[in-house]
Amino acid sequence: MASAARNGGAATALMVTVAVLALAATGNAQLQHGFYKGKCNGADVEAVVQSIVKARFARENPIAAYLLRMQFHECVINGCDGGLLIDGPGTEKTAAPNLSVKGYDVIADIKAELERRCPGVVSCADIQILAARDAVALAGGAAYSVRTGRRDRRRSSASDVKLPAPEYTAQQTTAYYGRLGLSAFDTVLLLGAHTVGVTHCSVIKPRLYSYGGKAGATDPTMDPSYASVYKKYVCPNVASSDSNVVFLDDQWSALKVDNHYYRNLQLRRGVLACDQNLYNDGSTRWIVDLLANNTGLFTSLFPQALIKLSEVNVLTGTQGEIRKVCNKFN
Numbered sequence: 001m002a003s004a005a006r007n008g009g010a011a012t013a014l015m016v017t018v019a020v021l022a023l024a025a026t027g028n029a030q031l032q033h034g035f036y037k038g039k040c041n042g043a044d045v046e047a048v049v050q051s052i053v054k055a056r057f058a059r060e061n062p063i064a065a066y067l068l069r070m071q072f073h074e075c076v077i078n079g080c081d082g083g084l085l086i087d088g089p090g091t092e093k094t095a096a097p098n099l100s101v102k103g104y105d106v107i108a109d110i111k112a113e114l115e116r117r118c119p120g121v122v123s124c125a126d127i128q129i130l131a132a133r134d135a136v137a138l139a140g141g142a143a144y145s146v147r148t149g150r151r152d153r154r155r156s157s158a159s160d161v162k163l164p165a166p167e168y169t170a171q172q173t174t175a176y177y178g179r180l181g182l183s184a185f186d187t188v189l190l191l192g193a194h195t196v197g198v199t200h201c202s203v204i205k206p207r208l209y210s211y212g213g214k215a216g217a218t219d220p221t222m223d224p225s226y227a228s229v230y231k232k233y234v235c236p237n238v239a240s241s242d243s244n245v246v247f248l249d250d251q252w253s254a255l256k257v258d259n260h261y262y263r264n265l266q267l268r269r270g271v272l273a274c275d276q277n278l279y280n281d282g283s284t285r286w287i288v289d290l291l292a293n294n295t296g297l298f299t300s301l302f303p304q305a306l307i308k309l310s311e312v313n314v315l316t317g318t319q320g321e322i323r324k325v326c327n328k329f330n
Contacts, residue, residue: 030316031147035126040118045148046130048117052110053134061255064139065196066103071132071310072193073101074125076180077160079313081153081320082124087327088156095161104327106131111326124326125150129310136303139196141257144303146310151320154329166203168274170281180312182305188278188287189305192298194248195261199271201235202242207273209237221280223268246271257302262292 036045056063074084077092084092085107092098107127114122126148137143164176177187207219208231218227235241247254248271249261261275265288270276278284291298321330 028147028311028314028316031149031311031314033145033147035148036122039121040114043114043117045114045118045122048113049110049127049130050134052113053106053131054138056106056109057135057138061139062196063103063106064135064255064257065198066101067106067128067132067135068193068196070101070103070107071128071306072190073098073163074128075309075312076163076177078153078155079315080125080129080150080310081155081313081315082128082323082326083153083156083160085124085128085326086156086329090158091156092158092161093156095158097161097163103131107326111323115324120322120324123150123152123320123322125152125314127326132306132310133303136257136306139255139257142299142303144307146307149316151315151317152323152326153315153320164274166199166272166274167206168277170277170284173274173278174284180309182308182312184284185287186305186308188284188291189298189302190309191275191278192259192261192291192302194272194275195257195259196255197248198254199246199248200242201244201246204230204246204271205235205237205242208235219273219276221268221273221276222270226267226269248272248275257299259291259295259298262288262298266292 039045053063053067070084071080073092074080074082077083084098084101085104086093088094093101107124110127110131111122111124114127129146129150130148133144133146164173168176173191174184174187177190178184182190207222208227209216209218211217211219218224230246231237234246235244249264264270265276265279268276268279270279279288291301323330
């Protein structure tokens with residue numbers, strides 16, 4: 001028994017080491033910690049962002065989910081460049097997957113305050129990343145540092161928006177993030193953002209009522225008792241329930257950044273098929289188990305995955321521009 005325990009502990013330690021190595025990234029050399037120090041007429045740029053996010057969180061704590069989702073929808077399309085923020089016909093904001101993105105007003109408020117203090121200095125792209133960082137900490141996650149110095153791209157096209165589908169297999173999901181230079185471990189960590197997310201019944205009804213295109217069929221990978229609750233109370237099989245909100249984590253934990261999302265996957269209670277498929281597939285199941293069984297590990301590693309995502313394909317130096325307002329080009 002003692003030997004087995006030692007072996008199990010050694011195996012876990014090895015997996016943690018593999019995970020940490022997988023998270024290692026060089027990033028963009030022109031991004032810096034404290035990039036804005038001394039550049040905003042004596043103001044602490046990051047403190048300004050944090051104060052506005054904190055005030056909003058006090059009034060509306062789902063803002064953490066909004067800002068995290070915004071970072072994902074921003075950074076996976078052409079990189080973290082502020083493209084999602086642009087108003088107008090045919091922009092990223094108008095693409096179907098982005099119609100439900102929220103939190104733009106918080107970014108606008110932060111930008112307005114920083115423009116008042118130091119015009120033309122802080123990019124909208126950096127504001128998004130800083131705001132998401134602060135939201136994670138406010139929602140119970142770890143505080144972490146991010147590098148800044150991004151600039152805003154002069155491009156925003158709805159035709160560029162291709163996001164992972166809710167029915168993706170684990171292989172499809174990891175391949176999607178792999179094209180961004182992110183590992184399978186990064187991917188499983190990043191989907192942990194669903195610990196504070198929501199969806200709607202219209203998205204999960206195929207799992208409940210027409211799995212595999214067969215009328216009346218329920219996804220066999222979903223816990224039957226859980227599926228029954230959804231059918232009876234949350235998403236009855238009528239059109240009027242399509243817009244009903246469904247928490248991606250258990251409701252009592254849905255506003256907290258924690259590892260409960262992974263525990264749900266172990267119990268076959270993943271709401272989206274793409275989430276549950278991370279546990280159904282042996283290539284990613286071990287990662288889910290590792291994060292589900294160690295609360296501290298998710299807390300410490302989740303920020304590292306967000307940092308890697310935040311440095312995908314950024315503009316720096318003299319590239320792009322620093323917008324005067326975030327919802328239109330200069």
